[in-house]
Amino acid sequence: MARRKRNIRLRTSFAVLGDGKTEQAYLKHLKAIKGYRYSVYPSLFSNITHDTAERKIDELLSGGCDHIVYVTDYDTAISQDKQKTFNDLVKKYERNSEVLICESMPSIEFWFLLHYQLTTREFINADEAAEMLKKYIPDFSKSKNFLENQKWVKDMSGNGQLENAMVNARTVLRQKETEDVGRHFPFTRVHKGIEKFQRNISTNLTATEK
Numbered sequence: 685m686a687r688r689k690r691n692i693r694l695r696t697s698f699a700v701l702g703d704g705k706t707e708q709a710y711l712k713h714l715k716a717i718k719g720y721r722y723s724v725y726p727s728l729f730s731n732i733t734h735d736t737a738e739r740k741i742d743e744l745l746s747g748g749c750d751h752i753v754y755v756t757d758y759d760t761a762i763s764q765d766k767q768k769t770f771n772d773l774v775k776k777y778e779r780n781s782e783v784l785i786c787e788s789m790p791s792i793e794f795w796f797l798l799h800y801q802l803t804t805r806e807f808i809n810a811d812e813a814a815e816m817l818k819k820y821i822p823d824f825s826k827s828k829n830f831l832e833n834q835k836w837v838k839d840m841s842g843n844g845q846l847e848n849a850m851v852n853a854r855t856v857l858r859q860k861e862t863e864d865v866g867r868h869f870p871f872t873r874v875h876k877g878i879e880k881f882q883r884n885i886s887t888n889l890t891a892t893e894k
Contacts, residue, residue, distance in 0.1 A: 698722040698884055699744050700877070701754040703732045706826055707792055711755065713837035718846075720881040722753070734761060734770045741783060751884065752783045753877040759790035759810050784880060788872035793817050795872040796824075798852040799845040804859065806868040813870070850875040 700722045702708035711724050725740065726732055732740060737754055744752055761770040770787075777783035788795050791810035797803065800820040807813045818824050821836060830836065840846075853875040860871045 697749045698751045698881075699725055699749050699753075701725050701732055701737065701740060701752065701756075703734070703737065703754070703756040703760070704792075705731075705828070705831060707755045707757075709831035710792065710796075710837055713834045714841065714881075716834065717838050717841060718881070719885065721884055722751075722881065734764075734766050734773060738773055738776065741777070745782065750782060751880065753880060754783070754785045755792065755874060755877060756785070756787050757789075757791040757810060758787040761787075763809070784873075784877060786873040786877040788874060789870050790868070792872075792874065794870045795849065795853065795874040796821075796840060798856070798872065799840050799849040802852040802855060804856055804865075804870060806866055807870060808868060846878070850878060 698721055700711050702711050702724060708724055708726075711722075714720065715722060715724070725744070734756070737756070741752055741754065756770075758770070761767045774785055777785060790807045790813055793810055793813040794807065797813060797817050797820075805816070807816075814824065814826075821840065823830065824836065853872050857871050857873065859865065860869055
């Protein structure tokens with residue numbers, strides 16, 4: 685006698701790479717606050733570079749990971765003269781729907797800033813963006829004690845501010861892609877990763893087991 689068919693729910697395997705301690709702490713807290721489903725790599729307060737990102741992404745893909753989002757700072761590529769390395773990385777995965785690279789110029793602090801205001805002010809480096817962010821988060825720092833405290837992400841993402849940041853990020857990115865802007869014009873693609881996280885919550889994959 686054949687067994688009855690039943691539907692089983694499958695979850696997608698979702699990995700997020702943060703190339704520095706600020707990205708990793710933010711992604712860890714955001715997951716807890718919003719209920720997103722992903723694993724953060726590498727382990728908290730370890731680093732991943734543009735040189736090692738390709739190897740880690742390929743390792744995750746070969747291990748059966750369904751989606752990978754890589755959150756990184758573009759000013760790192762500039763300051764370390766790694767623009768070609770980064771551009772090659774983007775080109776390699778640009779047609780791979782399983783991989784999304786979300787860079788911010790100059791850094792993820794610009795993404796944080798968009799939670800509070802829409803700006804296209806050009807920053808020479810991440811420190812300048814972090815300094816402007818302190819207008820809204822006075823005690824912001826990259827210290828372990830600050831980053832490990834979930835409160836800064838909870839406060840920043842609440843009251844519709846995450847959604848506001850996404851709107852602002854789309855506006856700035858559209859300007860970058862359609863206008864003649866300077867070398868240090870700020871932008872971020874982190875909102876694209878957030879959109880992917882949100883879709884993953886509501887994704888219901890089913891399979892039939894005989």
